[in-house]
Amino acid sequence: MLSRTADNLFWIARYMERAENIARMLRVTDRLSLMPSSTEGEGTEWQSTLIVSGTEDIYYDKYDEVTPENVIFFLAFDRDNPSSIRNCIELARRNARAVRTAMTTEQWEALNGAWLELPSWDETRLRGSGLHRFLDWVKERSLLFYGTTIATMLRRDSYYFTRLGTFIERGDNTARILDVKYHLLLPDNVRVGGGIDFYQWAAILRAVSGYRSYHALYKEGIKPWLIAEFVILHDQMPRSLVSCSSAINDCLENLTVEYGEKNDAYRIAGQIHSQLRYGKVEDIFNQGLHEFLSSYIERNHKLGQEISRSYLLG
Amino acid sequence: MAPAIFDEMGLSDNEVRTAYLTLRDWLKETPPEILTLRREEAETFFRRIGITFAVYGEGGDPERIIPFDIIPRILEAAEWDQISAGLIQRVKALNAFIADIYGKQEIIRAGIIPREQVMTNETFRPEMVGLEVPFNIYTHIAGIDMVRVGPEEFYVLEDNCRTPSGVSYMLENREITMRLFPDLFSRYNVAPVDHYCDDLLSTLSSVAPRNCEGDPTVAVLTPGVFNSAYYEHSFLADQMGVELVEGPDLYVKNDIVYMRTTQGAKRVDVIYRRVDDEFLDPEAFNPESMLGVAGLMSAYRAGNVTLTNAVGAGIADDKAIYTYVPHMIEFYLGEKPIMKNVPTHRCADPGEMAYVLDRLDELVVKEVHGSGGYGMLIGPKATKEERAVFAERIKAEPDKYIAQPTLALSTCPTFVNEGVAPRHVDLRPFVLSGKEIRVVPGGLTRVALKEGSLVVNSSQGGGTKDTWVLRGK
Numbered sequence: 001m002l003s004r005t006a007d008n009l010f011w012i013a014r015y016m017e018r019a020e021n022i023a024r025m026l027r028v029t030d031r032l033s034l035m036p037s038s039t040e041g042e043g044t045e046w047q048s049t050l051i052v053s054g055t056e057d058i059y060y061d062k063y064d065e066v067t068p069e070n071v072i073f074f075l076a077f078d079r080d081n082p083s084s085i086r087n088c089i090e091l092a093r094r095n096a097r098a099v100r101t102a103m104t105t106e107q108w109e110a111l112n113g114a115w116l117e118l119p120s121w122d123e124t125r126l127r128g129s130g131l132h133r134f135l136d137w138v139k140e141r142s143l144l145f146y147g148t149t150i151a152t153m154l155r156r157d158s159y160y161f162t163r164l165g166t167f168i169e170r171g172d173n174t175a176r177i178l179d180v181k182y183h184l185l186l187p188d189n190v191r192v193g194g195g196i197d198f199y200q201w202a203a204i205l206r207a208v209s210g211y212r213s214y215h216a217l218y219k220e221g222i223k224p225w226l227i228a229e230f231v232i233l234h235d236q237m238p239r240s241l242v243s244c245s246s247a248i249n250d251c252l253e254n255l256t257v258e259y260g261e262k263n264d265a266y267r268i269a270g271q272i273h274s275q276l277r278y279g280k281v282e283d284i285f286n287q288g289l290h291e292f293l294s295s296y297i298e299r300n301h302k303l304g305q306e307i308s309r310s311y312l313l314g
Numbered sequence: 315m316a317p318a319i320f321d322e323m324g325l326s327d328n329e330v331r332t333a334y335l336t337l338r339d340w341l342k343e344t345p346p347e348i349l350t351l352r353r354e355e356a357e358t359f360f361r362r363i364g365i366t367f368a369v370y371g372e373g374g375d376p377e378r379i380i381p382f383d384i385i386p387r388i389l390e391a392a393e394w395d396q397i398s399a400g401l402i403q404r405v406k407a408l409n410a411f412i413a414d415i416y417g418k419q420e421i422i423r424a425g426i427i428p429r430e431q432v433m434t435n436e437t438f439r440p441e442m443v444g445l446e447v448p449f450n451i452y453t454h455i456a457g458i459d460m461v462r463v464g465p466e467e468f469y470v471l472e473d474n475c476r477t478p479s480g481v482s483y484m485l486e487n488r489e490i491t492m493r494l495f496p497d498l499f500s501r502y503n504v505a506p507v508d509h510y511c512d513d514l515l516s517t518l519s520s521v522a523p524r525n526c527e528g529d530p531t532v533a534v535l536t537p538g539v540f541n542s543a544y545y546e547h548s549f550l551a552d553q554m555g556v557e558l559v560e561g562p563d564l565y566v567k568n569d570i571v572y573m574r575t576t577q578g579a580k581r582v583d584v585i586y587r588r589v590d591d592e593f594l595d596p597e598a599f600n601p602e603s604m605l606g607v608a609g610l611m612s613a614y615r616a617g618n619v620t621l622t623n624a625v626g627a628g629i630a631d632d633k634a635i636y637t638y639v640p641h642m643i644e645f646y647l648g649e650k651p652i653m654k655n656v657p658t659h660r661c662a663d664p665g666e667m668a669y670v671l672d673r674l675d676e677l678v679v680k681e682v683h684g685s686g687g688y689g690m691l692i693g694p695k696a697t698k699e700e701r702a703v704f705a706e707r708i709k710a711e712p713d714k715y716i717a718q719p720t721l722a723l724s725t726c727p728t729f730v731n732e733g734v735a736p737r738h739v740d741l742r743p744f745v746l747s748g749k750e751i752r753v754v755p756g757g758l759t760r761v762a763l764k765e766g767s768l769v770v771n772s773s774q775g776g777g778t779k780d781t782w783v784l785r786g787k
Binding site: 001002003004005006094097098099100101105108109112113116157161259311312314 | 361362363364538539544548549551552557558559560562563573574575576577
């Protein structure tokens, strides 16, 4: 297939996954901001969301202070933020238009439908239940695209490039969501392991659709190291880093078979995967959770670049 | 005096033409609310699958849908047979003409077409002189614009030999009509059009370069998503199962064209290009072009790739050359033209110009190189001031203009805000030429939605209709 087409498919999937994850982060942040926290803590949730989404610098170019209204607008609708939900959906649809022939009708309709409905959301009324309806819509649209990809695409290179986009982005986003805890400072007078700490960890589970599955699997209360294990190392958890890397491995494996050629992307992905597959949560905490996640994000990013270099730039 | 207008259904109950009887009954039994509902469904369908075209420089929604009129236009089998024979004859002559112009120029030597009409024409491409193309075919996909003025009277208004568009609407209109009105559709025996893309692919494959081994690799070359006909480009590539490429996806090495793929370079044999001549190759034509492929012309000249339609095919569809098409048919085929040309006055001729200036209030004046309904004057509808402005323009550059009598374009029943009412239509059928020559039964019917308007162009508020050709008994 054309390199440009593969590149577009890869990025369509990334943008849709990113839109969904921004929606997930916004929902969690909004929930946390409703928690009874001390006055000093006011605003840190919104600040941390900016850090985690990697858009803090652009935000401060435009706004002087962090307010819920500004952050919500910035992450959901701001055209100046390249990763805003609006930009993600518009870019995904623009890329899709450029590669209509490589997509199924159902995939196209999922993306075009999102793009057609986007302007009907009133960006000035996105607080409270309005915000949640919007975030639900984003998640549904992303899942619809994800579902149509699985249900309708031929299992060949175009499918694998689309899936690669999803999982490279998802791995990155899951790691960032987990890293929120590093940036989310507890108010000074609050004890670690106390009520607010509990809410913050629970929020991470919710952000990765893992609150109920965590309890089902561990039959335990909220424990940071178990949550980290669940979100990083558990192969039954579909958004965990190991699940993402396993899916990436499968895609590259299939491409290798289809094209009859192994390359650096294949090797890098294998290294990342074996580290996660055989990793232990104790080692991760010894290394430092934030350090581990930063290093993962960096390597995942390199893998994305290597995939581009090997296949997408022609 | 205004000429009588021919309505293809028949305006009163006692003059309904046979082909339209069933449709008339159906229109009578179907309440307007249902028609309105169906029209809304059609619009949703077009938006959802993204059949849009772009209109620039007017503000508003840049991705618009062309209004679709839900009432089909119907042609009898016998009418179509006549049209089809006329189209094939005409396109054969047009291809013979282009081959001749870039070859021996016999038609010029025979004194039928003046040399300067060809050689000074902007669409003439000296690069093509002496270049051989498979089967001597230059316009592989031709769209012939026709109008009807009476039961037996069809005229060709214009030939489109370069990159005619609209065929995707022909196909999608049929798709939506069958979906919205299965009951009406099944009451008729309508000739199918859906094999068009198969025919297109075999036409393109048949003109692969001689040195191409195995199945030729065909690609559709588009200027990109911002082109007004982008939907059509992607639609055709999709239906044919070939790659839709943009200039940067291709490159030329040792006079061979390759596309960049995830598995490295892949050779391309036939390019159905929807990029204009001037933008095809920055080395040969416009050096600023970002849409083309450097070295493409050189690969073409080396016979390693076939471009469809051929470079320089535009020499045959220039509005000044148009007037000679009936002569071409007699000259190359030794046949009488089946289809008529509209009588055309070339303003380049001083006598003709005087005639045109005298009768500006009854003629249609067009720019020789204009298209899309821009740059034309419809005399009877224009104000005195508009006519005066045009008269000055004609006097300043007479060879840029031609004039034709205002034809009483036929009307068809159309569902507009006021209900079902007659509106003027034209017809663009598509002719495919390769090893064989083929026409799918139908074409794109364009309809002027404004009452009394004769301008059917989509850029000027025209819509489209599904066109039914009935099968013979």
